[in-house]
Amino acid sequence: MIVLKFGGSSVADAPRLQAAARIVRRRLAGSAVNGAVVVSALGGVTDRLLAMAANALEGSDPAEAARESAALRVHHLEIGAQVATDDDRPALAAEVEALCDGLEAAGARLRARLGHGGPLDRGTG
Numbered sequence: 001m002i003v004l005k006f007g008g009s010s011v012a013d014a015p016r017l018q019a020a021a022r023i024v025r026r027r028l029a030g031s032a033v034n035g036a037v038v039v040s041a042l043g044g045v046t047d048r049l050l051a052m053a054a055n056a057l058e059g060s061d062p063a064e065a066a067r068e069s070a071a072l073r074v075h076h077l078e079i080g081a082q083v084a085t086d087d088d089r090p091a092l093a094a095e096v097e098a099l100c101d102g103l104e105a106a107g108a109r110l111r112a113r114l115g116h117g118g119p120l121d122r123g124t125g
Contacts, residue, residue, distance in 0.1 A: 002031060005038040012043025014082035021083075042079065048072060049103075056110045065107050073100040 004027060006020045020039070028035040041049070052068050073096065080092045 002027060002033055002035040003038065004035065005040070007038075007040030008046075009043045011039055011041075014079050016043075017079065017083050042076070045072065045075075052103075052107060053110075056107050057114065059111070059114065062108070062111060065111075066104065069100060069104045069107070072103070073097070076100070 004024055009016070010020055011017050024035070024037055040046070048068065049072075052065060055068075056065060076096045077093060080096060081089060084092045
């Protein structure tokens with residue numbers, strides 16, 4: 001088994017993702033063993049997600065969370081559009097949209113549970 005792991009700066013943008021794909025193709029070409037590829041968050045995304053969670057815990061403005069979520073959505077959609085094939089782009093875009101929708105919903109639930117306002121806050125803290 002060959003395991004190749006990429007994350008952070010090695011998958012920060014479309015050219016780096018394409019470089020990682022070339023590494024995978026070269027490493028696994030003609031190999032008699034199975035391969036697994038592990039890709040973590042795009043460069044900078046983990047830090048942004050952690051900051052969003054910290055902001056939600058601190059009761060930051062829900063509008064700021066929405067802006068940050070929208071920026072992450074656009075970032076992933078733009079990179080996906082550059083690296084996916086024409087046939088794969090719709091499915092990739094749908095997956096990004098679903099994940100970002102889930103992120104926004106999770107943030108809203110967290111703020112509501114903590115009594116920090118937002119559409120789900122019922123004042124129950």
